[in-house]
Amino acid sequence: MVQTKFDPLLIVLNDGLARQAYPVSHTWLSKVLIKLEDISELHILTNFSQIPRYFTQTSLNLTQTDYQVIAAINETWQLSHWTLRQTACTVYLMALAVQRPSEFKAWLLKLLSSANLQELTAIYQGLALLPEPVSFIAQAKEGVRSNISALFNAVALNNPYPACYFETDSWNQLILKAIFIESDLQAIIGLEQRANPELSRMLLDYACERYAANRPITKVLWRLAGLGADQAVAQRLQSLAETDKPLLQQGAKSALAAK
Amino acid sequence: MTEAPMKFIDPHLHMTSRTTDDLLRMRQAGIVAIIEPAFWLGQPRTNVGSFQDYFNSLIGWERFRASQFGIKHYCTIGLNSKEANNEALAEQVMELLPLYVCKEGVVAIGEIGFDEQTTLEEKYFRKQLELAKQVDMPVLIHTPHRDKQQGTSRSMDLCLEHGLAPHKVIIDHNNEETVQEVLERGFWAAFTIYPKTKMGNERMVEIVKRYGSERIIVDSSADWGHSDPLAVPKTAQLMLEQGIARQQIHEVCYQNALLAYGQSGQMQETDWLNADLPTMAEFNGNSVLRGQASLEAVCDDKIIR
Incomplete structure (x- = not known):
């Protein structure tokens, strides 16, 4: 398996699920992750859509040590508002990216092209934690164009992605839209740093x-x-x-x- | 003592063909949840991408649109019988289905079944019954307009042949001629109140008087044709006036749909009772409209023939 700088984060998130999720749910996810290396595309895609059957919208409780581990990788990452379901989706994608690197981008695009609101939200919120986040910039911008406020917010709020990867024109559009649809500007990471x-x-x-x-x-x-x-x-x-x-x-x- | 206003579920409604005026009136009339089955859009699709975008709107945009009006939206996913006749396209759609059928808020495989009862229709009907069995999902069956009795019987035969339990299958668009066999064989019997071509609601009252409320479901199938998204509340009101017990009306206009489609594990009453959906007060800047007063406010004539 490829070693990446994200490994410690994957461990923190997975441990959080082990602590809080129903044992049967965590067991299901662990089995899915073990098999990732040799399952078909159909199963890669349907596993993802089955995550809501196992993980609830309960808040993820991280420890102080967990937050230190996360900050050591990237201090703009704020996972304090994540749910167990969000965490499970991101753990799944992170593991998939590590174990099937050459096919990962094509699969993520396929998932996005058939995703419902909950799945889109989960993917957008976790984008910055995937390898080569910048390669998904077109998809993040598509989220910002959404007329569904929950999708816009998934990219714009509590998400380090736009501040890290959006060029100025796209950033400015995001801020204007956030004001226009009355999103919570204070939840935009990098709001003041990227004033221009x-x-x-x-x-x-x-x-x-x-x-x-x-x-x-x-x-x-x-x-x-x-x-x-x-x-x-x-x-x-x-x-x-x-x-x-x-x-x-x-x-x-x-x-x-x-x- | 005044009774609480009745709540309704319309388990067959094609919102993609309807307007926000409809959503507003539906909520005012007491509809709290709807199911939007994947269907034929009125003209044949020419490529698989159109199917994918349509499925995406069922699990995404339409769900969002309904939620803005305080209505909880579910859907069923499937290849309809008319377009099963385009074999090249049907093959591609079959490959898409597994991506959608396990998603949150998808409550059945449907609407599938027969239109002209061709060989190709039967082929994809059977394939989708197998898929339903594999993923343990309920099935919604569209029964044909032409040669209806035989089409309905054959549909049930196929279900049993593929090992599906009758209590996991909803047979829709029934009439006086099909209802008895459907109920006797243990399937759910849904009735579509749709002017001219399907059931009228005076006839529906007679059906409930004769067969009772067990496993009977009322829906509108409102779509791009001349149809009525208030058919369920209007029928309930007519039943009330004609002396049908409130409990029976509750069963055919709410509870049975919840029981049948709830078998998917994707639809619970708490979804709308506890949901953070906007209240009517937020729409009309007024107090919540209730019960019959609201229904009268939004419809001129409750008889649908």
Whole structure:
């Protein structure tokens, strides 16, 4: 078997399942993982869709030591909100990637092409933990385009993937969409670190559009617009701060304070 | 004492052909859960990708759309009888099915069966019965419009031949001529209340009066044709007016569908009773509409002929 830097993480997640899942469920998964090296494509795919039959939506409880192991591999990984089902899906995919490396990408694409909401969510949440995550960037962006908020959130929230792999244009679209559909911006990893002038301009345009339509403007938008502001955006904020429109004035001032 | 509003399950409904107005009215009329069987889309598909995208919408987009209206959505997966006649395509669809049949919220293999009762229809009917046996799933059988009695009998013969237990098989689109044999042989007997071509609901009342409520299921099969997504609540109301016991109405318009499809292990009452689904109040900015008042508010004429 190939050794990878992910092995310690796989052990942490698998141990978590062993502690918390029904014994019969963990036994099922262990048997499935042992057989991974020589089973047919059909079984590779149907094993994955059977995971919800064995693992519930109970929260995964990790120990302090577990979190240290995870942080040592990558400190942006936040698995504190994962369920047993999510964990089992990711353990399965991680093991598959290690044991059948040459076929893995094709299989993941097949799984995605026939996946339901729960499966898509699980795949998106675990993408960053798979080998060569960048090779799945088109799939992650497809998730961001979804009109189903749960799918968008699976990529955008509590997920290190976009901050690590999205180029600026895609990142900016993700942030704008998160604001537009009222997702929890605070749950976006790298939100402040990836502030940039183009995003600030877009946010400012959006704030003016909302104002014109008499719609409320979230406070986070102003803070984020300020964080990434370049000189041009700062000038626009400055002139808004001096208008006689109290809402815009107040927002622009808070943006300038964040700069 | 006022009685609690009745809840309904419509276990055969093609939401992909319906609008959000329908979903809203269905929820207002008390429908809490629906099953969307994979079927013929009104015109033949020309490649397997169209099937895959359709199956994806059944397990994904349509489930999401219904949930926005507080309705729990399930589906059945299968190759319908009409398209079984395109052998090259049917072979490719058969390869897709195993990817879908074990997924969460898939409650049966279906709707499968006969249309013209051709050799190819029988071939893929049998193959899917074998698949159902392999993965231990219930089966939903579409009975044909033409030569219905014989088609229904043959469908049940095939099921038994392949070793399926009658209590795992739902025979749909029954009428006065087929119901007795279906019940006597131990299968579930579903009735589709669909104007002109299938059952009317006055006839349905008579069926329940004569045969009782055991193993009888009412559905709408509402689709792209002139059909009625409120057929189940309308029929329930008519039964109530015509003196059928509330408990029997509960069985044919809710409980029996849950028992039959619940055998998949993929459908429990707690799915909608405990679900974090939006309430009606979130749709109309008003209080939750209840019972008959709501039904009258959303439909003009409850008789379907």
